[in-house]
Amino acid sequence: MKKKSLSLTAKDRRLGLMLLLPSIIILCAVIVYPMGHSLWLSFQNLNISNPARGRQYVGFQNYLEVLRSDDWWLSLLRILYFVAADLLVGISLGLGIALLLNKERKGKGVILAIIVFPYVLAPIVNSLIWKLIYDPNYGFLNGLLMQLGIIKDYVPWLAKPTLAIVMLIIANLWQGTPFSIVLFLAGLKSIPREEYEAAAIDGASKSASFRYITIPHLWPIIYMNVVMKTILTFKLFDIIYSLTGGGPGGSTTVVSMLIYRETFEYMKFGQGAAMSFLLLILVLLLVVIYSRMFKEEEI
Amino acid sequence: MKKRKSFPDYMEIFLILLVLAAILMPLYWTLKISLTPDREIRSLPMKWGVSRLNFQNYRDIFLSSSKAVGTAYTFKRGLGNSLIVSVVTTVVTVFFGSLAAYAITRLKVRLGQVMTFFVLLTQMLPPVLLVIPLYIIGNKLGLLNTRTLLIISYVALNLPLCIWIMRGYFRTLPSAIEESALVDGCDRLGALFRIVLPMSGPALFTASLFVFNSAWNEFLFALVFTSDLKAKTMTVAMAEMIGRFRTDYGLMATSGILGSILPLLFVAFFQKYLVSGITGGAVKQ
Numbered sequence: 338m339k340k341k342s343l344s345l346t347a348k349d350r351r352l353g354l355m356l357l358l359p360s361i362i363i364l365c366a367v368i369v370y371p372m373g374h375s376l377w378l379s380f381q382n383l384n385i386s387n388p389a390r391g392r393q394y395v396g397f398q399n400y401l402e403v404l405r406s407d408d409w410w411l412s413l414l415r416i417l418y419f420v421a422a423d424l425l426v427g428i429s430l431g432l433g434i435a436l437l438l439n440k441e442r443k444g445k446g447v448i449l450a451i452i453v454f455p456y457v458l459a460p461i462v463n464s465l466i467w468k469l470i471y472d473p474n475y476g477f478l479n480g481l482l483m484q485l486g487i488i489k490d491y492v493p494w495l496a497k498p499t500l501a502i503v504m505l506i507i508a509n510l511w512q513g514t515p516f517s518i519v520l521f522l523a524g525l526k527s528i529p530r531e532e533y534e535a536a537a538i539d540g541a542s543k544s545a546s547f548r549y550i551t552i553p554h555l556w557p558i559i560y561m562n563v564v565m566k567t568i569l570t571f572k573l574f575d576i577i578y579s580l581t582g583g584g585p586g587g588s589t590t591v592v593s594m595l596i597y598r599e600t601f602e603y604m605k606f607g608q609g610a611a612m613s614f615l616l617l618i619l620v621l622l623l624v625v626i627y628s629r630m631f632k633e634e635e636i
Numbered sequence: 637m638k639k640r641k642s643f644p645d646y647m648e649i650f651l652i653l654l655v656l657a658a659i660l661m662p663l664y665w666t667l668k669i670s671l672t673p674d675r676e677i678r679s680l681p682m683k684w685g686v687s688r689l690n691f692q693n694y695r696d697i698f699l700s701s702s703k704a705v706g707t708a709y710t711f712k713r714g715l716g717n718s719l720i721v722s723v724v725t726t727v728v729t730v731f732f733g734s735l736a737a738y739a740i741t742r743l744k745v746r747l748g749q750v751m752t753f754f755v756l757l758t759q760m761l762p763p764v765l766l767v768i769p770l771y772i773i774g775n776k777l778g779l780l781n782t783r784t785l786l787i788i789s790y791v792a793l794n795l796p797l798c799i800w801i802m803r804g805y806f807r808t809l810p811s812a813i814e815e816s817a818l819v820d821g822c823d824r825l826g827a828l829f830r831i832v833l834p835m836s837g838p839a840l841f842t843a844s845l846f847v848f849n850s851a852w853n854e855f856l857f858a859l860v861f862t863s864d865l866k867a868k869t870m871t872v873a874m875a876e877m878i879g880r881f882r883t884d885y886g887l888m889a890t891s892g893i894l895g896s897i898l899p900l901l902f903v904a905f906f907q908k909y910l911v912s913g914i915t916g917g918a919v920k921q
Contacts, residue, residue: 345744350743350744350745352739353739353743353745356736356738356743357736357739357740357745357747359732359736360735360736363788363791363795364754364795364796367766367770367788367789367792367793368754368757368758368761368766368792368793370769371766371773372765372766374773375765375768375769378768378769434655437655446907448652448656449907449911450907451656451660452656452659453907453911454900454903455659456914457899457900457910458900459853459854459895459899460853461855461874461875461878461895462874462892462895464875465666465874465877465891466662466663466665466666468883468888469666469885470662470665472885475678475680475682477662477665481682483681483682484682511658511662516914519911519914523915568759572762572763574763574764574856575856575871578855578859578875579875582879592762593764596764597856600764600768601860610765613764613768614765616762616764616765617760617761617765621760624760
């Protein structure tokens with residue numbers, strides 16, 4: 338009898354839609370519609386700096402032009418370099434540090450709080466901090482290496498093409514690794530202790546139980562890390578824009594930087610839109626490939 | 637009975653200290669520069685400390701006025717704009733997000749899947765894909781260089797995650813309490829506002845933390861949409877300082893510290909909520 342009075346009435350359903358309506362409107366107005374607009378733009382030739390010509394439908398021309406340009410492929414290579422370093426170094430560091438912290442220990446709460454610090458800062462603050470560290474004359478890094486006697490002359494960290502991208506990767510890892518650590522710690526916590534105890538009784542070595550208990554349990558977390566890091570790194574813009582502006586000599590112009598410049602500096606809106614769709618497709622593809630890879634591994 | 641520490645134990649402690657140093661050193665250096673007198677910043681060799689604490693940079697920012705519009709004043713206004721934008725974004729997002737989450741969990745509007753799709757979509761979309769059309773639309777509607785456009789964008793970007801967090805929490809609430817209220821003649825809306833939401837403190841708080849922090853830290857939208865003191869946010873003001881050829885390092889460091897106080901306070905006091913938010917979707921129970 339009680340159930341009856343509580344089953345959902347038509348009124349409840351209407352209320353449900355009413356409650357959802359604001360969210361639906363906002364999401365449609367700011368995400369769905371602009372995406373459509375962007376897609377439409379990518380087939381137009383729209384140059385805001387040259388309004389006299391107006392816009393015209395150009396079919397796939399924007400896409401073809403992008404795919405034919407060296408800038409596009411170079412910027413892709415650069416971001417792939419970034420992603421690869423981020424995945425390899427970032428995930429190993431994250432797992433390593435999580436293993437290190439996985440013991441009950443005095444001050445664990447404080448240590449964890451400190452570990453999360455970089456994660457909550459604005460990426461712009463992150464680049465501000467590293468600007469102060471990498472400064473060729475007064476920066477901390479040169480000062481430290483000099484005092485340790487490792488270098489004799491000051492190194493202009495962000496002025497050499499091959500070095501600049503590495504320094505950016507380091508700055509990005511400083512901010513990005515805490516996220517991995519937190520995920521891995523949560524994953525480690527969820528592994529039942531009994532499994533280790535049983536393995537120890539059976540005479541398994543530490544490395545064997547790591548290989549056969551820890552890693553399989555952490556597999557979903559590793560997957561999560563790979564996906565999130567890939568997505569985040571492909572979007573990377575803030576620290577590159579503010580620390581190197583894509584330089585020196587274009588050596589740190591990654592995809593998002595290229596899109597920003599083409600669109601808002603050269604005012605090629607159509608091409609910018611085309612590039613951002615290509616980027617989205619690429620990220621989606623990678624995520625699909627990852628999920629295939631990890632699924633097979635699990636079976 | 638105390639166990640003697642063995643070599644591996646010391647090794648572990650050493651490594652932990654190393655990690656902590658790697659995290660704290662850059663922050664310390666920024667704080668140090670912000671408190672260093674100008675002459676000393678550009679003196680060599682490098683010093684690890686400060687001869688005397690100098691709060692001039694902080695004073696410069698807080699006492700700056702519209703009479704002399706400079707970097708310090710731009711940043712001060714940026715802080716104000718960021719605060720307004722972030723607070724309004726948080727309130728609006730969490731309010732509408734909770735309503736939507738309630739509709740999805742309790743009133744069985746079958747949009748759960750759609751919402752999951754939006755959470756994934758807003759994560760994966762390169763933000764620049766939205767920035768381009770929103771810039772054109774904003775230009776048409778005369779919304780460029782307003783805080784309104786930023787707020788609208790941030791609300792949309794954060795809504796899916798907020799709904800996701802709230803939905804996860806509503807599911808764990810026993811519906812019995814709500815049902816007894818309904819039996820007592822309370823209507824659905826009343827039950828939501830008088831019973832469900834007051835019980836959802838932790839989730840509302842976690843969602844607010846995430847939304848606020850993401851609005852506070854956002855850069856690309858603010859960079860493209862704003863052009864002067866009216867709407868420029870703190871991150872844009874900072875980026876201008878970083879990009880300048882002749883940068884006042886003291887002022888720049890100070891702005892970095894001021895812009896980080898709120899996020900760092902969040903970590904210091906509400907670490908649990910942040911961590912639960914980060915791991916929420918990731919770890920299977």
